[in-house]
Amino acid sequence: MPQHVIQLSYFLILVIEITAEAPTIIQTFASVNSLPVPALLFSYPYPFNMTCFFGSGLSPLKNSCDKYLTTLQFINTLNVSMIYFAANDLFFTPKNIGFIRISMNSEQSTDFSSYNNSYSDGLPFAHAYIVDIDSSPIHPVNGQLDQTGLAQLYDSNNSSALYTTILMANNQEQIIWFTRRIRNVISSRFKDLIGFAPKLMSSSYIDPVMQSVPLSNSSNTRGFSSVLHISPQNYVVNTQTEQRSRTLLSTFGLLGSLWTIAGGIYFFLFGIDKLSPFGCVQSCPCFRSKTRRKLKNTLKVIPFTNISKTEQLQDRLSALESFLSERIFDIKYLDDISKLEEDISEQENNDKNEKNQD
Structure with a gap:
């Protein structure tokens, strides 16, 4: 072959x-001085209200963050009431803001005996959807929430979602420690397969660790009461980047x-x-004919082929020398040597002539 x-x-x-x-995942870790506060969407089958405050954990002072809570009217299509929490100008820092605590209260409670089974998730819990603020599909415009982004966030069949669902039970406190992760996914496979720097689609998400504990001072005995306490697990951002090992x-x-x-x-x-001066291109019929015409025009005979006895040996040697110099050997070095020998010989002859004249 x-x-x-x-x-x-x-x-x-x-x-x-x-x-x-499949591309490999390259992970890097970087320490940061602050972390953005995640966005949260709370849903419940009945109307409810919420209060919010944040603190450092090092100081007894607590600051209200109720202004970041946006109430969405009861949505018939989803059969739930919703409140959205988004604080674009708040950041967790080791000294200033160490935690955020959000309390949820409703006058109506859901239990297994009186629960409305038409509720989409089918369990008597409130739900909290936690998502990184930079990747949240919900963007309030003029005080109104984006219904398209809301439906995308609430869609439980969305396999590519970057949110985590948290179940909030009655008279329970959900304590969440989170890690922020950034995912860089290759968006264009063509450039990546060739070997050029690919275009990356970046998205961030929250990786939470959760613990549920009973509320110690709950006074809501007939309705629904729950608390969500969120704080960063560390100040290290994990970046996951897709990269191809072979291109x-x-x-x-x-x-x-x-x-x-x-x-x-x-x-x-x-x-x-054996040396093969002709490649795959010359094997094609069209190029073969072109090569044949070129050899025929430049050489008297085609070397290494059967020729008639009438051909002169000198013609065959001349054709062979021309073929080797054009196709096989680079004779520039030999030409330089020959020219140098001619110059030396000419100089010697000139010296002899000068001596004879003397």
Whole structure:
């Protein structure tokens, strides 16, 4: 089998493997001085109200954050009431803001005996959806929440969602410690497969650790009462970036390296093979005819072919020399040596003539 056919077949196999290969995930960790406060969406089958405050954990002073709570009227399509919490100008810091505590209260309670089964999630709990503020699909405009983003966040069938659902039971406090993660996903596979720097689609999400404890001072005995306490687990951001370990450009380099190594071993064991001045292109019928015409126009005879006995030996040698100089050997160095010898010989003759004249 010709060498170029073997090379092409091996290259196609590598291309198929690279195309089917999934990108690897490169993880990096970076310390930060502050973290954005996550956005939260609370839902409950009945009307409810909320209060919010934040503190440092090092000081007994508490600050209200009720202004960041936006109440959404009862939505018939979802059969729930909702309140959205988003604080774009608040950041967790080790000294100033260490936690946020949000209390939820309703005059109506849901239990297994009186619970309305038409509620989409089918369990007697309030729900909190936690999402990174930079990736939240909900964007309030003129005091109104984006209904499209709200439906996207509330869709439990959304497999690519970047939120986490938290169940809030009656007379329970949900304590959440979270880690912020950033995910960089390759958006264009074409540039990435070739080997150029790909375009990355960045999104951030919250990775929470949750613990539920009973409320110690709950006074709501007939209705629903629950608390969500959220704070950062650490001030380290984890970045996950997709990256390909092999590309088409790297495959060319790999193919050349392997072929060079294989050729070196073969030459060492069996010696150098015959030189082939013609490649795959000259094997095509159209290029073969063009090469034939070129040889016929430049050479009196085509070397290494059967010719008639009437051909002169000098013509065959001249044709062979022309063919080797054009196709096989670089004779520039030989021309330089020959020119140098001619100059030396001419100089010697001039010196002899000068002596004879003297």
